[in-house]
Amino acid sequence: MAMLVLEGEVCLCALLFPFLCPSLVDAQQYFLPLKWPRECGPREFFSSTEFICRPCGAGQQRAANGLSCICKPGYRLFRDYGGANITCSACNTGEAVTQDGWDCIQCGAMNSSTKILSNGKCACHNANEILVERTQNGKLLNQAGCQLCDAMPMAYTWPNSERNLCAKCGSSFIISAKSCDCSDLTVADGLCFSSSASVDARIDFPLLSLPIAVTSSWFAEHLLGARLACQNFRNTTACQALGNMCVMAMGSLRATSGPCQILLHIGTSSTGSHTNNIPTWPVGLPWIYYNHPTLPGDTRPILEAMALPNTFSTWDTQKRRLHIVLAKYDIQGNFLGYGKADGGKLQLCSDTASRIDSAYIFGTTYRQMCSISISVLQSHFPEPTFFEPFLEFEQNGQLHLYALPVLNLNLHDSFGTFINQGSDRRRWVLMRRFLLVDAVGGLGVPSSHLLRFVSSLSIFVTLVPGETLGRIFPPLLSLRYSEIDLETAGSDSMVQVSFSVDYSMKQGENQRQTDIALAVLGSLAVLHALQKTVSWRRRQGLHLLDLPSVVNFLIFFAGLLANVFFLVAFGTGLYWLIFYKNQQQVTVLLPSEQEEMSFVIYVSCALGLKFLQILHLLIFQTSVDIFFLDWERPRDAAEILAETSQTSMSEGARAKSTISIWRTYFVANEWIELQTIRKLSPALHILLTIFFLQVIGFENLALREPTPSLLPPLDTDAACWSRILRFGVCTSVWIVLGFLQIGLHSLCYERFIEDKIRQFVDLCSMSNVSVLIFSHCNFGYYIHGRSVHGRGDASIDEMYTNLKKEEENRCSCRGLLPNADVQTFEVATSINMRRRFEAINQTPAVVVPARLNGQALGVVEQNIQSYHIMNRFLSAFIDHAYKDMDYIVRDKTTLEKVLDMEIQEPLDKSLFYNDPRHSFSRVLCYGHSSTLLLFEMLLFCVVDLASQDLVLAAVITYFMQAVQPCVENIVLAGSSVC
Structure with a gap:
């Protein structure tokens, strides 16, 4: 009864064990010991189905591959079901195993000496004998014997590689030795030759860190045979193998007995014709050289x-x-x-x-x-x-x-x-x-x-x-x-x-046309630079040739030459973009990457020269003199006393303080804010450019693939970019977007939303402040801001009343001349007027410390006094108070507008040219939007050509645009503002 209970408990545990310990069950199912085939013993084989070593059976040993068993020497096969499933039986004493391994046989029959080898099989002593173990119908003989092959004429037989059959000798043996025995002649690569030859089995490896010449085992084994077989018998395979060895030697003719020299010697010694009448292709030989290697000639x-x-x-x-x-x-x-x-x-x-x-x-x-x-x-x-x-x-x-x-x-x-x-x-x-x-x-x-x-x-x-x-x-x-x-x-x-x-x-013709375009446009650039220099000298009041004139000529020429390089590069890119991408029969191809280097040089030169022009523009802005002319006059005595009764200043200072300086400060501050405004948004411009190039896919038009496609198929992913096409695409998108922005800004934004230039002129009129800008010694711009109401410091009621009068045309026009609305002028001053201006403006501007001492206050008072003198002088000048420094107002002629220079020199009287186009913006970035646009475009394109990364080009260009306002503020600090 106890035994039954124990057996029941064991059965129950066996049933519950998989559920109670599932991890142990899984480990027993999937865990295998690692065993390498090389770790098996000499009488073991590696079972590829169980991944363990298994012992071989009786009379067996491990096969050479280690994955099965074979019979030991002296044992024959009794059963063979494949792999390790074999049965071996021992042969009797004095017997050997047949060559197929299935029977036992005695050695020594047919009057031929035989021997038993270490592998337990019979073998013949002589090289020209074959071992015979069975009759022709496969019946096993009582004894194995050796049969002599007939190597003499009429038979020409020799043992085959398995030494179980007499086979026909090769043709080389029959021709050279007249028998199958070639022991007295030359045997090479399994062939018999009556003559010997020398070969060089070395291959040069000159590109290694230590250049060497290796004696190739392949050449040592096969080169002589290939040479003799090709030379003596025109063996096709041997000749082709000899040609292959020449290719392996890199076609070198350095070794006099190398494969290439041997092949050339065989070809030149041949009296036969040539294949397809090609001199370097003799009949029966491989065509290795296209032209003769010793006399190459022009290819x-x-x-x-x-x-x-x-x-x-x-x-x-x-x-x-x-x-x-x-x-x-x-x-x-x-x-x-x-x-x-x-x-x-x-x-x-x-x-x-x-x-x-x-x-x-x-x-x-x-x-x-x-x-x-x-x-x-x-x-x-x-x-x-x-x-x-x-x-x-x-x-x-x-x-x-x-x-x-x-x-x-x-x-x-x-x-x-x-x-x-x-x-x-x-x-x-x-x-x-x-x-x-x-x-x-x-x-x-x-x-x-x-x-x-x-x-x-x-x-x-x-x-x-x-x-x-x-x-x-x-x-x-x-x-x-x-x-x-x-x-x-x-x-x-x-x-x-x-x-x-x-x-x-x-590309010779295209390069010639490019050179012609550069020469013609460069000549025009020289003429234009001369004209700009003459204009600059007139405005500076110079009469003799000096170093500044030469420097300015070079700078003007640099800026114009940058435009020339850009025009040529842009025309080249646009030409290839149109004609290369729009052809059905391929008749034009892009310049190679080496030929594109001249194009890259043009673009890089354009960027460098344009950068010089930008630096000149910054230097030009530091030399600008600006004076804010206040037309405001003191109020009556009662108003002055009411406004200054709480002050502690002197009576003279109290009288001067009746004219508020805050209007002038406000106008000057607005002028500073105008310094960095542009006709387009640089950040938006870059974002739109990247959007059209990468998102829309215009960038794909720059692929060196003649099929135009914004979304190229997958089989052109490995096509590379063309710098010329890339420049053409990028500049086209940049210029189109730039013109669109400038056009929308001029036609829509400035007309219906905000025109900051016109607003500044209106602000001057409302503030009763005029602005005189000297961009050159004798040339500048004048903004007439004199209020038609006689006063700019007005209350809100007075200002509303004044604006209502202007709206209803119940007051005079704002222009300098009666019944004229033109408020902006280009000014060419006479020598007397400029001298007087310079004399008054001799006192340098100073920075007033936070806490003024007496000495600093004296300097500031001198500056204030100079300001008042300058204000009175310019007010009188504008009011024609000086007969020796008078001026006249006129329009520029068409020629003067085209050449942007003044033909008539202001000798006695200054000249005020009506300028409804607000040309004073030339001293601002606003007036150089096209120059800045071109510079930023060239910077964007050069970075992209160098890196072929549009995002990197956009980041660098945006960084340059972000730095520009800071530079402008530094430049403005160096200009003379009064």
């Missing part, structure tokens, strides 16, 4: 002599791709067939299929760069594959292939000079065959492991100039190889590789 006839019949279109899907075909060979020289270059055949970087294949969209400049590990290169290219490129085209309904030249930049001549890296095309040696990765040629004797790979592969396509069909010259493949020592670098090292496709056309 322009190869690259630019014939235009291919292909026509390319941006709209036809069949005609908008480069159909490059590759002939492929393995390292042994076997032809692997043709294949398209699509699908990344020439690209080591991996990417999506659409991005990779976009490299062959015609007209699209393509860039691809990545880092790739050496282990990936070794795994993908355990042996090199060799390519010969062709361009597929159709003519008369038939498909043809055009052989494309290859420029190996690592090719060096017999002196070790990299002749293909120079710009002299007469020294170039063009090849036909190339490889991507070579992990075999650098395996040296005794123990070196060097890897050579294509670090840069570029395809250059040149458009035929002056045609409307969109034809091209033969494309050129340019390759640059890099080398790395795997013994020091390791297989996990990363290397940089790149792939690119560049399109170009001769």
